[in-house]
Amino acid sequence: MFKKFTREDVHSRSKVKSSIQRTLKAKLVKQYPKIEDVIDELIPKKSQIELIKCEDKIQLYSVDGEVLFFQKFDELIPSLKLVHKFPEAYPTVQVDRGAIKFVLSGANIMCPGLTSAGADLPPAPGYEKGTIVVINAENKENALAIGELMMGTEEIKSVNKGHSIELIHHLGDPLWNFSVE
Amino acid sequence: MLREVIYCGICSYPPEYCEFSGKLKRCKVWLSENHADLYAKLYGTDDNTQEVEAVTNKLAESSIGEAREEKLEKDLLKIQKKQENREQRELAKKLSSKVIIKREARTKRKFIVAISGLEVFDIDMKKLAKTFASRFATGCSVSKNAEKKEEVVIQGDVMDEVETYIHSLLEEKGLKDVKVETIDAKKKKKPAAEGAAK
Incomplete structure (x- = not known):
C-alpha cells in the first residue's frame, strides 16, 4: 500500500x-x-x-x-x-528469521515462513481471512510489519503454500520514513 | 503502560533490526555511543570470546539451520556492501555539485536573490524559504527557474547574508567542501546604481 x-x-x-x-x-x-x-x-x-x-x-x-x-x-x-x-492489543503472527530480509523489502509473506520451526501461529481457531495482523519475527521484540491475512490461519497451516499475508506497512517503507512536518 | 521503543539514529529501525538495514557498521557505532547497554545485549561486549559466544548462541536459537543462516549472513553482507557503495556515490555527487546564489536587478535599486542547486542536499526548500522570509523580513518563495529546477527566490538585496547562512547550513550537514558560487548579474552597474541612490 x-x-x-x-x-x-x-x-x-x-x-x-x-x-x-x-x-x-x-x-x-x-x-x-x-x-x-x-x-x-x-x-x-x-x-x-x-x-x-x-x-x-x-x-x-x-x-x-x-x-x-x-x-x-x-x-x-x-x-x-x-x-x-503497545504491541499487546493486536492479533499477532510470527515469521522465521529467514523471512525478515524479504519482509523488510516489502514482499508478501508466504505460508512456509509462518509454519516453520521459528515461526508461530495462534492455536485454533486462529484468525479469519481479512484480519489485520501484526507481524513479529523470531527472537525479536518489536514488530516489523503489518499485513492483511489472505487466508485464515487454520488454512495456512493446512495448505502451507503460496502467499498468505498481504503486506501493508513495514519497517523502512515510505510511510515509516514519512514525517508530517 | 506505553512502551518506549528506541529507534536507531542511523537507519531508524529498532536496533534489533539494524543488521537488515545494510548500514550495520554505522548503526553499531551509533548504538554503542548512545545506548551502551542495548549494544552489549545485542552484539555482546568488545571482548572477542563473548562475541563468538553470541554468534553461536544466535545460531543455536535460530531455527532455520546453519546452512541457511550462513546464506542469510552472506546476503546481508552483500546488501551492506551495496548500500555502502551507494552512499559513497551519493556523497561524491553531493561534493561535486554546487550551489549557485545569483543576484539579479529587478529595477534600478531593487534586487532579487535566487538560490539554486539545493535539491541535491536534502534541504526542504519551502522551509528554507520560510526561514529566509522571517529572517530578512522580505518576501521569499520557491519557484521553478528556466531549467525547470526549483530555486528559492528572495526579494531584496541580501546576498552576503544568504551566502554565510548557506555555508553554515552546509557545514551543519558535514558538507564543508561544497562549492558555493555567487553570481552578480549586474555587477558593473552596481556602483552607478548606488551612486544614484546617494
Missing part, C-alpha cells in the same frame, strides 16, 4: 473536530478492545488529531506530528510506531 508514497501524494490536511475525534477513539477501541486501557495515553483528551488525506483515498491520522493510524476503507490500521508502543 505504501510502496510509493511521497509528500506529493498528500492532498489535504485538516484538524479533526473533537466530536469526530471521540467517535474515532471509540472505533479504535471497538476494533482493538485491549487498547482501551491506554487510549487516553495514546490520544490525550486535549490533543489534536490531524487528518491527512492522500492519493488513493488513503487517510492518515496523526497526533503531535506522528502518524498513529491510517485507513483505506473502513478499517483503522495502526502504524508500526503505535504497534511498538
